[in-house]
Amino acid sequence: MPDAAAVRGAVGAAVAEFRSRDEALPEQRRTRAERDRIGREIWSRTLGETGLPLRAVHAAQSLGFLASAGEPPMLFAAAGWLRLRTPYGSVVVRIGGAMAGLSVTPA
Template identity: 75%
Template sequence: MMVLAPLHFADPREAAALAAFLTRLVHYDRAAAVRLQAGGGALAVFGRPPSFEVLAIRTARLVDAVDLDITVSAGELLDGIEETAGKAVVPAAVTGPPWAGVLPPRTGWRPVEGLPAAAELRGAVAAAVAEFRRRDEELPEERRTRAERDRIGRAIWSRTLGATGLPLRAVHAAQSLGFLPPQDLPVALMAAGPWLRLRTPYGSVALRTAPAALTVTPAGQG
């Protein structure tokens, strides 16, 4: 088995931020996998939290210009992070889930107008959560099933923000993963082909607006 050299972060705080991101992913899915891509002194970590149907992306700066493309266990990567030392041990590769074969493009992004500010995005998520709870409480006992609750959730979270085309579930995912800034820091919406990407200072959430072939970007195994 090939043993990979540890990743050394340019700032120990980036190791801590990555650990926080992985902790949230594992909270949603204990068996979560992440795809790592590194090159030119930068690391991108891709994950897919269940239910949200989006890709979550966390980036970090590295000391060395490492070339890496591998899919690993999120939990094992989390265990290998040494925050005070600012480094991470890369675990052995795993068989990547289907989503790991189709990643957003690296270039060709253009801005999309009409995205509300961070405070308004948080308000939209809070209103949606309150609506879900209200509609759930209004269900008669015989209809209070998982299928009915899923139907209500899909109806609410598939709504788009104005004319942006961005579904509310993407904003919910960004907030749940700690990506939405607590203050009115800049957030941006970008588009590239069938992809939309909500970008904040803490990470990005991306999703396709059309189906994809799984052979577009084959997942690396080391």
């Protein structure tokens, strides 16, 4: 699992890519559907080799779970679930299958 700074960097790069691609759209194509398509493409990517979707890392960052102080984030896997645990809370993602989803738990 990368350290918190690298994880925040991955989220920052994904956000920058989304903004860049959104701004590059012609005005007539700046629709919710097009923005959702771009978002799904970016946020479904994984954090390096971890298998953790960037949408889960983005959720953790947005909720302040990836603060710079404290112990590094840890990743746990069990029975089709991935859990990103930080000192400030956890994000749990069900991977694969029709019921894939995201759950957030503050510390």
